[in-house]
Amino acid sequence: MRRSLLFIPGNSPGMLQNAGIHQADALILDLEDAVAPAQKDAARALVRRALQALSYPGVEMIVRINPLGSGFTQADITAMVPLRPALLMPTKVSGPGDIQQVVAMVAQAEADSGLEQGSIGLLPLLETALGIENAYAIASCDPRVKAIFLGAEDLSADLQAHRTRGGEEIRYARGRVVVAARAAGIEAYDTPFTDVDDEEGLLQDAALARALGFSGKAAISPRHIEAINAAFSPSPEEISYAREVMAAIAEGQEQGRGAVSLRGKMIDKPIVDRARRVLDQARALGLGGDL
Amino acid sequence: MSKLVHALKDALVSAGLRDGMTISFHHHLRNGDQVLNQVLAQAAALGVRDLTVEASSLFDVHLPLLDHIRAGVVTGLNCNYMSGGIGRAISHGVLAKPVRFRSHGGRPDAIDSGRVVIDIAFVAAPAADPMGNANGVMGPGACGSLGYAMPDARHARKTVIVTDHLVPYPLIPASIPEDEVDYVVLVDSIGDPKGIVSGTTRITRDPVGLAIARYAAQVIEHSGLLQDGFSFQTGAGGASLAVTQYLKPIMKRLGVTGSFGLGGITGYLVEMLEEGYFTSLLDVQCFDLRAVQSIRDNPRHCEISASRYASPGVRSAAVNSLDAVVLGATEIDTQFNVNVHTDSNGLILGGSGGHSDAAAGARLTMIVAPLFRARLPIIVDRVLCTSTPGSTVDVLVTQKGVAVNPRRAQLRDRLRQGGLPVYEIEELKRAAQALTGVPRVVRPQGRVVAEVEYRDRSLLDTIRGVTGK
Amino acid sequence: MNIVSQAVAGTLESNDVLVQVGPSPGGIQLEVDSIVLNQFEDQIRQAVLDTARELGVQSARIALNDRGALECTIKARVETALRRAGEVSP
Numbered sequence: 001m002r003r004s005l006l007f008i009p010g011n012s013p014g015m016l017q018n019a020g021i022h023q024a025d026a027l028i029l030d031l032e033d034a035v036a037p038a039q040k041d042a043a044r045a046l047v048r049r050a051l052q053a054l055s056y057p058g059v060e061m062i063v064r065i066n067p068l069g070s071g072f073t074q075a076d077i078t079a080m081v082p083l084r085p086a087l088l089m090p091t092k093v094s095g096p097g098d099i100q101q102v103v104a105m106v107a108q109a110e111a112d113s114g115l116e117q118g119s120i121g122l123l124p125l126l127e128t129a130l131g132i133e134n135a136y137a138i139a140s141c142d143p144r145v146k147a148i149f150l151g152a153e154d155l156s157a158d159l160q161a162h163r164t165r166g167g168e169e170i171r172y173a174r175g176r177v178v179v180a181a182r183a184a185g186i187e188a189y190d191t192p193f194t195d196v197d198d199e200e201g202l203l204q205d206a207a208l209a210r211a212l213g214f215s216g217k218a219a220i221s222p223r224h225i226e227a228i229n230a231a232f233s234p235s236p237e238e239i240s241y242a243r244e245v246m247a248a249i250a251e252g253q254e255q256g257r258g259a260v261s262l263r264g265k266m267i268d269k270p271i272v273d274r275a276r277r278v279l280d281q282a283r284a285l286g287l288g289g290d291l
Numbered sequence: 292m293s294k295l296v297h298a299l300k301d302a303l304v305s306a307g308l309r310d311g312m313t314i315s316f317h318h319h320l321r322n323g324d325q326v327l328n329q330v331l332a333q334a335a336a337l338g339v340r341d342l343t344v345e346a347s348s349l350f351d352v353h354l355p356l357l358d359h360i361r362a363g364v365v366t367g368l369n370c371n372y373m374s375g376g377i378g379r380a381i382s383h384g385v386l387a388k389p390v391r392f393r394s395h396g397g398r399p400d401a402i403d404s405g406r407v408v409i410d411i412a413f414v415a416a417p418a419a420d421p422m423g424n425a426n427g428v429m430g431p432g433a434c435g436s437l438g439y440a441m442p443d444a445r446h447a448r449k450t451v452i453v454t455d456h457l458v459p460y461p462l463i464p465a466s467i468p469e470d471e472v473d474y475v476v477l478v479d480s481i482g483d484p485k486g487i488v489s490g491t492t493r494i495t496r497d498p499v500g501l502a503i504a505r506y507a508a509q510v511i512e513h514s515g516l517l518q519d520g521f522s523f524q525t526g527a528g529g530a531s532l533a534v535t536q537y538l539k540p541i542m543k544r545l546g547v548t549g550s551f552g553l554g555g556i557t558g559y560l561v562e563m564l565e566e567g568y569f570t571s572l573l574d575v576q577c578f579d580l581r582a583v584q585s586i587r588d589n590p591r592h593c594e595i596s597a598s599r600y601a602s603p604g605v606r607s608a609a610v611n612s613l614d615a616v617v618l619g620a621t622e623i624d625t626q627f628n629v630n631v632h633t634d635s636n637g638l639i640l641g642g643s644g645g646h647s648d649a650a651a652g653a654r655l656t657m658i659v660a661p662l663f664r665a666r667l668p669i670i671v672d673r674v675l676c677t678s679t680p681g682s683t684v685d686v687l688v689t690q691k692g693v694a695v696n697p698r699r700a701q702l703r704d705r706l707r708q709g710g711l712p713v714y715e716i717e718e719l720k721r722a723a724q725a726l727t728g729v730p731r732v733v734r735p736q737g738r739v740v741a742e743v744e745y746r747d748r749s750l751l752d753t754i755r756g757v758t759g760k
Numbered sequence: 761m762n763i764v765s766q767a768v769a770g771t772l773e774s775n776d777v778l779v780q781v782g783p784s785p786g787g788i789q790l791e792v793d794s795i796v797l798n799q800f801e802d803q804i805r806q807a808v809l810d811t812a813r814e815l816g817v818q819s820a821r822i823a824l825n826d827r828g829a830l831e832c833t834i835k836a837r838v839e840t841a842l843r844r845a846g847e848v849s850p
Binding site for chain 1: 498499501502505690691726
């Protein structure tokens with residue numbers, strides 16, 4: 001489960017050595033925007049050595065690599081694949097063609113380092129208008145694509161829109177990304193909330209993302225992780241309602257009734273599915289006592 | 292009758308300053324203080340030698356003190372804390388006689404009991420009247436509480452008020468009352484307000500410090516102490532202060548109303564007082580402007596003397612009613628002894644302050660520290676200097692998790708049940724060393740340059756000099 | 761790898777190390793300055809020499825100004841500086 005994904009600049013030793021303590025479900029070690037062009041080689045070496053030497057128990061490792069056309073993609077992939085990150089995050093992905101190019105490089109790197117084909121999954125970053133329009137094609141083009149990720153900052157620039165606190169300008173893109181991901185049977189992750197000091201804004205933004213169907217949200221500050229984890233975890237009310245649903249279903253089956261209702265409302269399959277999902281999540285997170 | 296003298300020099304002469312005397316200073320003006328420097332400059336000009344400086348704390352603004360030491364004007368030094376610039380010179384042997392370090396509670400005990408006799412106390416006073424009534428809440432150099440100056444003024448053979456803000460008699464309120472004062476002198480400035488209090492004390496943004504603070508607040512939550520009437524003290528440094536920020540929402544969620552906040556007071560504790568999380572503040576030292584305003588205007592924000600704050604010799608001290616205290620460390624060893632006097636090379640850069648007093652008094656003493664700073668592991672086999680005995684320390688909080696003193700098995704179980712990552716302190720030590728490597732232990736081998744006197748008057752440790760750079 | 765030019769990697773930020781590399785007439789000439797020299801000088805030297813050997817560098821002048829970097833950081837910065845200053849022998 002990836003409720004929170006924390007960006008860590010790839011060329012910062014201080015950030016890298018303490019990246020494991022922030023209770024993020026996943027770390028995104030960044031070789032792209034957080035690293036100046038002249039330091040790409042330094043960041044690659046640092047991330048490689050850090051991942052070899054340091055342990056990050058219970059945290060999933062994702063590496064954000066430079067986009068096609070930057071001249072750095074091949075070197076990034078060659079250096080990172082042998083480290084077996086959970087996922088690579090290709091950037092500025094605008095269509096399935098981009099994914100196919102990256103997949104070819106990753107497959108070659110897997111072969112070169114003796115890894116099983118398909119070991120390394122992809123988490124494409126959709127941050128262009130074309131990428132959003134092609135969201136479903138990207139999400140469904142290759143089994144390596146495990147999830148897609150909305151990047152609102154570059155997207156807003158591409159849309160010639162202004163980034164706002166409420167995020168009205170990315171409402172369509174958010175919906176589109178979630179629909180594409182769910183249609184392809186994969187997960188979708190939401191863009192970070194960039195005002196590090198606006199706690200209230202973060203809470204609203206995370207709640208909105210979860211309500212829209214995102215599975216998790218990225219952060220650029222460790223201080224945002226706690227709130228994001230909370231927003232994407234089932235609440236006590238959700239857990240107790242899910243339990244009631246499952247109990248009512250069990251009782252209905254016992255009595256051989258076809259239709260079961262709870263609090264005067266018919267319990268249909270989507271409600272049961274949702275209750276199961278909530279309880280699975282709660283169990284995975286150790287929430288809500290005995291389940 | 293007038294206590295007013297024209298100039299500082301006249302005050303020194305009138306008070307009878309001569310060779311071999313002990314003169315005292317308080318540190319409420321912190322790194323803005325000019326009074327200590329002015330007094331020593333005048334003493335040097337008068338040709339006085341062999342003075343012992345009895346200062347509650349010394350800061351780098353007091354570096355001219357080193358010249359007076361080299362010149363023989365000052366040959367003895369006692370204090371509770373010294374900043375790195377002064378400490379380095381002491382570690383390098385500038386002073387022949389060892390410095391005597393006490394704590395914020397041990398010092399007033401020594402003065403109250405007559406073990407330390409002050410010949411002349413110099414009280415830097417942000418406001419005073421001609422008869423010597425003085426306080427810290429008015430004037431351009433307002434610093435808030437004058438708690439550390441109180442025992443000095445009460446027991447010194449002569450007390451001199453040094454002020455740059457003279458008001459008509461009688462000044463109200465009077466933190467230092469006229470019956471304890473012999474002379475009053477008006478100077479141009481007692482100090483630089485920018486060095487006295489910070490505009491605001493800022494909570495750390497360092498993610499490691501915040502992660503530690505979050506765990507520390509959770510330790511308090513699950514300690515069993517967080518109930519109505521809860522009392523709390525925290526240092527003003529990085530992670531310590533941030534604990535307050537994480538504690539507030541926990542108190543809100545649990546509906547707990549605390550009783551008092553203690554010690555050096557910051558705007559964050561003032562905010563919690565004003566929002567009703569605490570019913571009072573007991574203040575021996577203000578750290579920022581908000582605290583100064585509050586102690587002036589809010590009757591629930593109360594100035595206390597150093598004796599009442601932490602002395603082991605008085606009938607009761609506030610630290611003994613304290614539930615939880617959050618303190619820092621430069622090193623902590625596997626017996627939970629804490630060093631706040633030296634760095635990992637043995638150079639002096641601090642002192643107890645109220646560290647050992649609050650640790651001894653509080654029901655729950657927490658040390659917050661990262662696993663390592665700049666590759667130097669904080670947990671060691673044996674601290675270079677014992678500032679606070681491990682028997683008074685309950686929990687170490689790091690970014691990886693917490694270690695509980697084996698003496699507190701019940702507390703350890705509570706924290707485990709509360710979901711905190713609880714380790715043995717040896718495990719945390721090894722976790723740090725897995726990242727940093729095992730450091731070579733550096734133990735200074737020079738002569739003894741300082742002695743650490745514990746609050747029970749025993750000699751807790753000695754600090755040896757450092758040779759080389 | 762032969763070291764044929766001057767190069768720098770790393771920074772003077774806390775937890776990092778600034779590494780300067782240049783050609784040497786023979787052997788590895790190593791200069792280490794560090795805020796943790798008393799505690800870690802041997803480990804720091806060893807990390808540099810290991811990295812040079814790993815890259816097949818037999819002669820270079822290497823100077824470190826270390827701000828408390830962990831070993832993996834030291835190795836990464838030394839590697840980067842050496843690669844920037846080197847050319848792979850044909």
